[in-house]
Amino acid sequence: MPELPEVETTRLGIAPHVVGRVISNVSVREHRLRWPVDPDLPVVLAGQRVQAVERRAKYLLLRLDQGTLMIHLGMSGSLRMLSAPRSAAAHEHLDIGFEHGWILRYTDPRRFGSVHWLPGPQPLHPLLADLGPEPLGDAFTAEALYRASRGRRVAVKAFVMNARVVVGVGNIYASEALFRAGIAPTRPAGRVSLQRYRQLVMAIRDVLIEAIAAGGTTLRDFLDSGGRPGYFSQNLRVYGRAGAPCTVCGAPIRQRRIGQRATYYCGHCQR
DNA sequence: ACTGGCTCCTGAGGGC
DNA sequence: TGCCCTCAGGAGCCAG
Numbered sequence: 001m002p003e004l005p006e007v008e009t010t011r012l013g014i015a016p017h018v019v020g021r022v023i024s025n026v027s028v029r030e031h032r033l034r035w036p037v038d039p040d041l042p043v044v045l046a047g048q049r050v051q052a053v054e055r056r057a058k059y060l061l062l063r064l065d066q067g068t069l070m071i072h073l074g075m076s077g078s079l080r081m082l083s084a085p086r087s088a089a090a091h092e093h094l095d096i097g098f099e100h101g102w103i104l105r106y107t108d109p110r111r112f113g114s115v116h117w118l119p120g121p122q123p124l125h126p127l128l129a130d131l132g133p134e135p136l137g138d139a140f141t142a143e144a145l146y147r148a149s150r151g152r153r154v155a156v157k158a159f160v161m162n163a164r165v166v167v168g169v170g171n172i173y174a175s176e177a178l179f180r181a182g183i184a185p186t187r188p189a190g191r192v193s194l195q196r197y198r199q200l201v202m203a204i205r206d207v208l209i210e211a212i213a214a215g216g217t218t219l220r221d222f223l224d225s226g227g228r229p230g231y232f233s234q235n236l237r238v239y240g241r242a243g244a245p246c247t248v249c250g251a252p253i254r255q256r257r258i259g260q261r262a263t264y265y266c267g268h269c270q271r
Numbered sequence: 272a273c274t275g276g277c278t279c280c281t282g283a284g285g286g287c
Numbered sequence: 288t289g290c291c292c293t294c295a296g297g298a299g300c301c302a303g
Contacts, residue, residue, distance in 0.1 A: 262295085
């Protein structure tokens with residue numbers, strides 16, 4: 001489900017409800033996520049105040065008094081704010097209850113997501129250690145992409161989806177950004193010019209910013225922390241549009257698999 | 272060092 | 288209505 005805009009939408013949605021609040025009780029109904037949830041989590045979290053809600057890549061980072069709660073939503077995860085207790089339905093694996101009565105509820109049918117407790121002030125968890133720059137930050141530049149891509153034969157789409165290159169570019173927005181930049185997704189990363197990487201960097205930034213402004217993309221089931229869908233799906237130009245006319249030239253949008261992921265593109269506009 | 276392929280898991284949708 | 292197959296917004300891990 002979530003790509004970076006959906007994670008950011010979630011962050012913006014939960015922060016006003018939890019920052020400054022003290023955790024009163026935590027219940028874990030299902031420990032078997034991508035990695036097992038620490039059985040001591042309820043004891044560890046109780047009594048701690050939330051200082052901030054940050055994001056690194058697609059990881060949500062809840063900064064608490066004694067450390068960081070690191071949450072990944074995987075492919076099908078979501079976080080909801082509940083204003084009062086409500087019995088848990090299937091796949092609603094974890095609740096974080098606060099002293100003001102609200103509950104942060106984690107749901108994840110496929111259980112590809114994760115919840116880690118990182119004790120200490122500035123934890124550098126192994127999962128965060130080798131991540132590339134944030135796509136909306138200053139370190140994400142065409143020059144850096146160009147340099148990192150020389151000699152690489154991997155398809156440029158797989159290249160920009162590699163979290164060591166740049167984080168937060170998932171399957172939907174990779175197709176969308178490459179379309180906007182006019183670059184064929186199959187083109188080897190090492191055979192994209194600096195000028196075209198400039199186009200791509202701008203396109204990635206634009207598409208992510210627009211998607212965040214629209215509240216993310218709801219394809220099947222994405223709902224934000226208040227239970228509302230995102231509206232960016234109305235702005236998708238290629239993703240999920242196989243056979244439909246290109247919005248620029250009218251040629252049918254094509255679909256193929258790159259790196260085991262569905263990829264959409266215009267064979268006429270993208271070279 | 273790269274690259275491609277596999278894997279975790281549940282649910283939805285299509286074909287028959 | 289039911290069964291079987293394919294596919295799904297992530298990403299860590301492994302063999303070659």
